[in-house]
Amino acid sequence: MKKHFLAASLVLSAFSSFGAAYQLNLQGLRQLAMGGTGAAWPWDASTIYYNPGGLARLHGIQVYASALAIMPSTGFANQSTSGNQSTATRSIDQTFVPFSVYVGGPIQQDSKFAVGMGIYTPAGMGLKWDDNWLGKYIVQDIQLKAVCFQPTISYRISDLLSVGGGFVYTTGTLDLKQAMAVHGQAGPNYDDGQAKLHGTASGVGFNLGVQMRVREYLQLGFTYRSQINMSIGSGTAEFTVPASLRSTFPNTNFDSQLPLPQVATIGIGVRPVEALTIQFDLNYTGWNSYDSLRINFKDHTSGLKDMHAPRQYKNTLTPRIGANYKISKIVSVMLGGAFDPTPVKSGFVSPDLPDGNRAVITWGAAIKPLRGFTILASFESTSTSVHDESYDYGGFSGAYKTQAFTTGLGIYYNF
Amino acid sequence: MKNIYIIGAMACLLSACKPSVNITTPPSAGDVDFTNYMAIGNSLTAGYADNSLTVSGQLNSYPQRLFEQFSLVGAKGPFIQPLLVSDIGYPGPKKVMGYTYGYCTHDTSMGPVDYPTWVSEPRDAETYLSGVNNNQINNVAVPGIRVVDYPVAGYASAFNPYAKRFYKDPSKRPLDELQYRVSNLSPTFFTMWMGANDVLGYATAGGQGDGTGNASPSIPGFNLYNNNDISPIKAFTDNYDSILRVARSSGADGALINIPDVTSIPFFTTVPANGLTLTRQGQVDSLQALYARAGFDKVFQLGANYFIVQDHNGNTRQAVPGELILLTVPQDSIKCKGWGSIKPIPAQYVLTTDELQNIRNNTKLMNEIIKARSVREHLAYVDMNTYLGTISKGITYNGIKYTAEYVTGGAFSLDGVHLTPRGYALVANEILRTINEFYHATIPYTDVNKYPGIKF
Numbered sequence: 001m002k003k004h005f006l007a008a009s010l011v012l013s014a015f016s017s018f019g020a021a022y023q024l025n026l027q028g029l030r031q032l033a034m035g036g037t038g039a040a041w042p043w044d045a046s047t048i049y050y051n052p053g054g055l056a057r058l059h060g061i062q063v064y065a066s067a068l069a070i071m072p073s074t075g076f077a078n079q080s081t082s083g084n085q086s087t088a089t090r091s092i093d094q095t096f097v098p099f100s101v102y103v104g105g106p107i108q109q110d111s112k113f114a115v116g117m118g119i120y121t122p123a124g125m126g127l128k129w130d131d132n133w134l135g136k137y138i139v140q141d142i143q144l145k146a147v148c149f150q151p152t153i154s155y156r157i158s159d160l161l162s163v164g165g166g167f168v169y170t171t172g173t174l175d176l177k178q179a180m181a182v183h184g185q186a187g188p189n190y191d192d193g194q195a196k197l198h199g200t201a202s203g204v205g206f207n208l209g210v211q212m213r214v215r216e217y218l219q220l221g222f223t224y225r226s227q228i229n230m231s232i233g234s235g236t237a238e239f240t241v242p243a244s245l246r247s248t249f250p251n252t253n254f255d256s257q258l259p260l261p262q263v264a265t266i267g268i269g270v271r272p273v274e275a276l277t278i279q280f281d282l283n284y285t286g287w288n289s290y291d292s293l294r295i296n297f298k299d300h301t302s303g304l305k306d307m308h309a310p311r312q313y314k315n316t317l318t319p320r321i322g323a324n325y326k327i328s329k330i331v332s333v334m335l336g337g338a339f340d341p342t343p344v345k346s347g348f349v350s351p352d353l354p355d356g357n358r359a360v361i362t363w364g365a366a367i368k369p370l371r372g373f374t375i376l377a378s379f380e381s382t383s384t385s386v387h388d389e390s391y392d393y394g395g396f397s398g399a400y401k402t403q404a405f406t407t408g409l410g411i412y413y414n415f
Numbered sequence: 416m417k418n419i420y421i422i423g424a425m426a427c428l429l430s431a432c433k434p435s436v437n438i439t440t441p442p443s444a445g446d447v448d449f450t451n452y453m454a455i456g457n458s459l460t461a462g463y464a465d466n467s468l469t470v471s472g473q474l475n476s477y478p479q480r481l482f483e484q485f486s487l488v489g490a491k492g493p494f495i496q497p498l499l500v501s502d503i504g505y506p507g508p509k510k511v512m513g514y515t516y517g518y519c520t521h522d523t524s525m526g527p528v529d530y531p532t533w534v535s536e537p538r539d540a541e542t543y544l545s546g547v548n549n550n551q552i553n554n555v556a557v558p559g560i561r562v563v564d565y566p567v568a569g570y571a572s573a574f575n576p577y578a579k580r581f582y583k584d585p586s587k588r589p590l591d592e593l594q595y596r597v598s599n600l601s602p603t604f605f606t607m608w609m610g611a612n613d614v615l616g617y618a619t620a621g622g623q624g625d626g627t628g629n630a631s632p633s634i635p636g637f638n639l640y641n642n643n644d645i646s647p648i649k650a651f652t653d654n655y656d657s658i659l660r661v662a663r664s665s666g667a668d669g670a671l672i673n674i675p676d677v678t679s680i681p682f683f684t685t686v687p688a689n690g691l692t693l694t695r696q697g698q699v700d701s702l703q704a705l706y707a708r709a710g711f712d713k714v715f716q717l718g719a720n721y722f723i724v725q726d727h728n729g730n731t732r733q734a735v736p737g738e739l740i741l742l743t744v745p746q747d748s749i750k751c752k753g754w755g756s757i758k759p760i761p762a763q764y765v766l767t768t769d770e771l772q773n774i775r776n777n778t779k780l781m782n783e784i785i786k787a788r789s790v791r792e793h794l795a796y797v798d799m800n801t802y803l804g805t806i807s808k809g810i811t812y813n814g815i816k817y818t819a820e821y822v823t824g825g826a827f828s829l830d831g832v833h834l835t836p837r838g839y840a841l842v843a844n845e846i847l848r849t850i851n852e853f854y855h856a857t858i859p860y861t862d863v864n865k866y867p868g869i870k871f
Contacts (some may be wrong), residue, residue, distance in 0.1 A: 073433055073434055074434065075433075075434035075435045075436040076436055077437070079437040080859060080860050088435070088436060088437070090433065090434070090435060122868065134813060134862060134864075135813060135814060136814070136864075137813060137814030137864065138813070138814035139813050177813075181815050181825065181864070181868055182871055183867055183868055183869070183871065184869045184870060184871060185511060185512065185870040189725040241871075242870075242871040244512065244525055245871050255858045294709030306424045383434075386434075386436055393811070394811055394813070395810065395812045395813060395814065395815075395816075396813050396814055398436075399436045400436065401435075401436050402434065403433070405436045
């Protein structure tokens, strides 16, 4: 009988994890500064990401490199317990540094055929709370990083039509920490256990694009990025628990799937006057292709069971708009904005992903000090409103507000 | 709508992106003056847990949690509880998780055991004096006390070591003590959670006594009723009224908390009534033969079988679905001495269908009285019976799932009857919820997970 005293009950809450908040849209600096638009116009070698079909329209081989610094921050308060001021809190400051490198273009002057290679970060974010915050049993820290490698080919069928495609190999890491409600007999009253999960993931997909030059002043772009199933084969799970529960929570391995969602984009670019280009993009993101982060442990005990939280993501439509104005042969400036709706339904907003509808404004400049050589600087400011959310599965609710400021610098050189 | 987002995004540039979410609902007391808070009750109110009273249990009582929240809306401290000196249990050892060796099963297993090095602390038994404001005490709860004990002179000195510790005059009636405490403190607000022991004693004794709610006094002429029986409804009602009258004699508003369904607590639900597991056909055949000889037909099968039990009339029979076996049944006797199979489990460890019906019927009657009093007196009525019922099904609070499962459920302490500090904090929040609703207050809730659960 007494053996059964420990043989029950879930003490780990499932991570829900991963969504729009972790998806980055920063793969090209000029596009970033134009609200994230870029399917219709081939600005530079970063079109390998935005529309592989545009690569064949570049003039010669280009080398492109950029780095960004993102500083996100999320504020939280639980209104009903907030008389105890300690519940109002903010995530711990972190800076993430995604980067992009592209090499590519038509293989010879005036060739219809182009090749290229892109290395970029489709996701690279995290959210770290104080270890003792109100939601610690759901999440203390989550970090998700990924890098894509995309060899690409592109072909200009006619002046009107060009196509392109790339194979995408993605590799990344996932790190999660949460407190466990298992207290030891020694030590202070309040002495949580902790679960730490670390895994490396990889997956493959593709990126296809078509670009149409309808008129001198009008271009269209269509792209499709496939879903990438990032699978973690043998991640490590470590549990800090009282000695008497060691056998209930053995350190073990886990496997999991982290799908990066498919995205279909329609883009329109217009150039009413030579100096001004305006772009509209509409992204349709297939978030509903997966329902949660499911973690399957290799060993199972009475306390250690596979983690899975229900989730009902909805697909989203993100409108983006941006403009590029060429002040002179040397200097251009960019401005843009987007409205990025959250894929997370109400009742499912977890503190490991306190996602909300986000307003994005962007701006930047490009300077061409030397022939063939361009320097880019871009800025993005993202913000949600203060939104009251609940995570019913975990019995957790509160008001969140997330803001992020991004600075990017890059250069490219045309051979 | 979008404008707001854009303003938000612009603001981000200026303030370097450090969002803060501000509190929009300031705490308010609503219609109530919380200045002086008094808690009246039994073990559940005293902070009793793990089969004993300890100072850390007292400091984690739900009245302590309520006071902390009330102090945000005007309650004045200090909040005085008659604290013990020791933390290992008074007057007996508390239970802790530990290893035991089963001499009949020859294995070591982990589970609740008595505090291993317990010795009684003489200072705990000394008379408690708060020394504050004419010996003010805010939490006057007494573990073990029933509603029907209030008119019993000498109750504290004769029957209750907890009351004896802090009663001003243990030879008087608990009602006199309450009157003294109320005039001493002049509470402006009180909570009263009384009545659980008026049914619990019967339940934990496996249903001894009459059980119908019509019991006569143990000694004719005295207002003293058998602790192992259900209190008579008439005496319950009269005394509840008396307590309430005294509690309100300083004009306090308050909340009346009803009686939980004691049959859904782990003390009664942990040992399954069909826990007789037969793995060999030989066992089945010999039990079949045994009870055929004894003259009655029992059906045994491979796998789970209902235990053989004794009912309170002394009859041996097989338990039926819904009947409950008490947590205190000696496991060694079941495993190695044939209890529940070749010998019946004694009646004191079994709640039969009739007994359960008695408990439920009388709990319902008593709760109807408590509710009627709350209506009559315009007091908040906290339906703890329903709330603790939801914990039995499992509730999730800030990532932790609390259930009524013994040890691992997190809400009930190691005695299977009383709550953990987290369980008491959940109770405090349910009381706050009711007070907020009834008195139009916005008292913030306590952060349940800040307090300890079971210590492994």
